[in-house]
Amino acid sequence: MSTSTLPDAVAVTGLTKRYGRRTVVDDVSVRIPSGSVTGLIGPNGAGKTTVMSMLLGLVRPTSGEGQVLGHDLARPKAYVGRVGALIEGPAFHPSMSGRANLRNLVRLGRHDPEQIAPLLHLVGLADRGDDLYGAYSLGMKQRLGIAAALLGDPDLVILDEPTNGVDPQGMRDIRHLVRRIAEGGRTVLVSSHLLAELEHVCDHLVVIDRGGLRYQGPMDELPTGRREVIRVAADGAATDLHDLLVRDGLEATARGTVTEVEIGEADPVRLAARINSTAHAAGITLTELHHQRQTLEDRVLELVGNGSAS
Numbered sequence: 001m002s003t004s005t006l007p008d009a010v011a012v013t014g015l016t017k018r019y020g021r022r023t024v025v026d027d028v029s030v031r032i033p034s035g036s037v038t039g040l041i042g043p044n045g046a047g048k049t050t051v052m053s054m055l056l057g058l059v060r061p062t063s064g065e066g067q068v069l070g071h072d073l074a075r076p077k078a079y080v081g082r083v084g085a086l087i088e089g090p091a092f093h094p095s096m097s098g099r100a101n102l103r104n105l106v107r108l109g110r111h112d113p114e115q116i117a118p119l120l121h122l123v124g125l126a127d128r129g130d131d132l133y134g135a136y137s138l139g140m141k142q143r144l145g146i147a148a149a150l151l152g153d154p155d156l157v158i159l160d161e162p163t164n165g166v167d168p169q170g171m172r173d174i175r176h177l178v179r180r181i182a183e184g185g186r187t188v189l190v191s192s193h194l195l196a197e198l199e200h201v202c203d204h205l206v207v208i209d210r211g212g213l214r215y216q217g218p219m220d221e222l223p224t225g226r227r228e229v230i231r232v233a234a235d236g237a238a239t240d241l242h243d244l245l246v247r248d249g250l251e252a253t254a255r256g257t258v259t260e261v262e263i264g265e266a267d268p269v270r271l272a273a274r275i276n277s278t279a280h281a282a283g284i285t286l287t288e289l290h291h292q293r294q295t296l297e298d299r300v301l302e303l304v305g306n307g308s309a310s
């Protein structure tokens with residue numbers, strides 16, 4: 001979890017990438033606290049892979065500066081050995097087993113072969129390590145990719161859309177895995193186009209859209225833009241209910257058969273009780289009365305303007 005005493009794992013300013021006249025990452029400044037699980041959220045084409053690739057030294061920034069694991073972003077060779085990554089899907093040999101694929105990477109990276117068994121165990125492939133990679137489900141392939149990213153025991157792990165295309169059970173497995181990877185103080189940067197996929201995994205959030213930064217900060221400080229309301233309905237008496245609540249001095253808006261009452265600064269529980277007793281006194285029986293909170297996903301959709309950039 002976040003430890004404020006350590007320097008940030010990533011601190012970059014003005015990160016920009018242009019391809020020709022097209023700016024795909026535009027003046028993005030981000031900090032990723034050491035030990036955090038940071039979600040990089042944005043719709044398709046927002047620039048997530050490009051940001052990650054620049055941090056990994058795979059794509060050269062057009063401009064921008066900063067540090068990754070205390071080293072200059074402009075000199076990735078100094079730090080990439082301490083960064084593990086799964087980016088744009090894992091690339092393994094389909095006719096070799098998962099274990100044999102990892103062995104290859106161990107040889108190439110001169111890592112300790114003793115890591116293979118514990119890593120297969122960590123990613124839930126202990127029993128399937130000797131099956132051919134080509135026979136793995138998408139979730140298993142992603143998990144093997146995560147095991148590969150962990151070879152060499154990196155301090156920073158960058159995972160680009162690890163849950164993309166994976167079924168709900170597979171997503172749950174990957175979410176648990178991400179949490180476990182972060183145990184013991186590692187920093188994890190994980191991207192997704194859906195916050196809901198990462199909401200319960202991340203403690204820090206970076207939201208980008210069309211190449212620009214929309215939010216960064218602790219998950220629980222994501223700004224609330226939209227109002228919260230109490231939704232009320234009364235079968236066959238929608239207009240009467242709405243008019244009654246307006247007469248009672250409430251800020252009520254009719255939405256089809258439902259009336260939404262602004263909560264504002266009021267206590268939602270007391271307001272709900274007041275609505276209930278007002279309706280009851282007027283002989284109207286409520287068929288729905290609930291406090292509608294904005295989900296984190298709603299908040300992010302507001303930040304990114306509800307749109308895909310691709």
Ligand SMILES: Nc1ncnc2c1ncn2[C@@H]1O[C@H](COP(=O)(O)OP(=O)(O)OP(=O)(O)O)[C@@H](O)[C@H]1O
Nearest residue numbers: 019024042043044045046047048049050051193310
């Ligand atoms: N090598 C390249 N040359 C030109 N344009 C590129 C290149 N790489 C990426 N882009 C463009 O940059 C934009 C951002 O792409 P990027 O892959 O970083 O987005 P993303 O948020 O990861 O999207 P997705 O969720 O679809 O993977 C896209 O419009 C993409 O077409």
